[in-house]
Amino acid sequence: MAYSDKVIDHYTNPRNVGTLDKSKNNVGTGLVGAPECGDVMRLQIEVDENQVITDAKFKTFGCGSAIASSSLATEWLKGKTVDQALAIDNMAIVEELALPPVKIHCSVLAEDAIKTAINDYRVKNGLPELEMPKSHH
Amino acid sequence: MLSLPIYLDNNATTPLDPRVLETMMPYLTNVYGNASSRNHAFGWQAEEAVDYAREQIAALINCSPKEIIFTSGATESDNLAIKGVFEMYASKGNHIITLTTEHKAVLDTCKHVEKAGGNVTYLKVDEKGLIDLNELEAAITDKTILISVMYANNEIGVIQPIREISAIAKKHGILFFTDATQAVGKIPVDVEADGIDLMAFSGHKMYGPKGVGALYVRRKNPRVKVTAQIDGGGHERGMRSGTLNVPGIVGLGKAAEIAKQDMEADTKRIAAMRDRLERELTTIEESYVNGSTEHRLPHVSNISFKYVEGEGLMMGVKDLAVSSGSACTSASLEPSYVLKALGLSDDLAHSSLRFGLSRFTTDEEIDFAIGHVKQAVSKLRELSPLWEMFKEGIDLNSIEWAEH
Secondary structure (H helix, E strand, C coil), X not given: CCCCHHHHHXXXXXXXXXXXXXXXXXXXXXXXXXXXXXXEEEEEEEECCCCEEEEEEEEEECCHHHHHHHHHHHHHHCCCEHHHHHXXXXXXXXXXXXXXHHHHHHHHHHHHHHHHHHHHHHHHCCCCCCCCCCCCC | CCCCCEECECCCCCCCCHHHHHHHHHHHCCCCCCCCCCCCHHHHHHHHHHHHXXXXXXXXXXXCXXXXXXXXXXXXXXXXXXXXXXXXXXXXXXXXXXXXXCCHHHHHHHHHHHHCCCEEEEECECCXXXXXXXXXXXXXXXXXXXXXXXXXXXXXXXXXXXXXXXXXXXXXXXXXXXXXXXXXXXXXXXXXXXXXXXXXXXXXXXXXXXXXXXXXXXXXXXXXXXXXXXXXXXXXXXXXXXXXXXXXXXXXXXXXXXXXXHHHHHHHHHHXXXXXXXXXXXXXXXXXXXXXXXXXXXXXXXXXXCCCCHHHHHHHCCCEECEECCHHHCCCCCCCHHHHHCCCCHHHHHXXXXXXXXXXXXXXXXHHHHHHHHHHXXXXXXXXXXXXXXXXXXXXXXXXXXCC
16 A cells, blocks of 8 residues: 655654643643554643644554554644634544545544543633543544 | 666565576477477477476475476465366365465465365464464364475564474374475475475576476375366366467576575575674664574574654665555455464564575675664654654553444
């Protein structure tokens, strides 16, 4: 199976690798996936007082497409408001990275990670938890 | 000069030895007769070449040339052996014993037999990948007609105790078949000393061409028969019809001759390189060799690098052609059933790479591979949340992972 140039680019030069201080109130952390399934993503966002995501970091255990999906997600998150971030759909990631059907679950996982991180941020700041769509992968 | 990428996937297939190609060439060009044509020189020449190849192969595995049935490869040989025995010995019983770690060509053939009214016992292996001989003997019933245990495993290279298994089979009057695809041409295989009744092997795993293989079928003590699975002109003593693949057979014969002649020297050199590769790669923190290192083929090493995922790792070692037990390499999303049969957790099975060396592998290539893998593992661990947690002393089993 050949990878798209964009997947290779994100895999070779992953953007925003790292760790934010999860104890801070304005940091939301999403840890999704499972080691047994062969992919785990941790995605973190830092949000300012205007609900704008000022920083995003990730670490991913997984295949090239999983790494690329989470790397791309952090790029897209930065500068977006939390509400805009919630609208990111996994199919946009599929399209941008030209993921083949067997790799769609990587994009679903990235969307889950975004939503989980936002929920973590919301709960920390006394906002009600949003209902997570059931993922199918 | 190092030529990239480096091929270290020799359990999948081996390159054709130039000496084999040279021997085959006349049979791909001028000598095109049908080995069954009895009435002219074209046919005689082809038949002579096939007979000679039969002798070369017989010499490698210590059998009579008459006991070699040519096929299209090991998958066909596995099918012919298992289905052929099941049908031929139906009046004696319908029970077959095999291993969970067999190649799919054996497992799927056994599934077919089950649908046809057969009973199959799939024995588990221990954490080293080895059969439990007591369990084998305990599984035998008065309906057992065949024990099918591979000589050496394709993913981890573990060699089964073939002589002990055949002794048990003999004691109970049961036929013993072995899929020896990974072993023939690599380690000494002797059907007499090993007590083998039927044995499958293939050309392209031993520097021969693809599309040709053989089934050894014992003719004496006992005389073994299999029901043909391909009907036609009655070739190969009626057990496998179809015009003989003369160039392929000539190639398999030459590959067998070279294997016999070079095995000792090849093995010494290849094993030294494999051991060095393994020694170096296991200096990487949290790396584990899968399967027995004591009973193992000389050219294989299967290593799990914990906290990195196999497919991601393969992408990182893009200048190496290796394979992984990771789910992502298959459509099924299930990690290697062989590694799981050793009791490996799914995450370790996902993190494995298989290195398969050949007689053409060089020290320079191994040096490169060592550096390349070390670098890739280290890079991916920097990206791995699991590695970070491990380093922080977090027990990954204590985390409630989302099912997906």
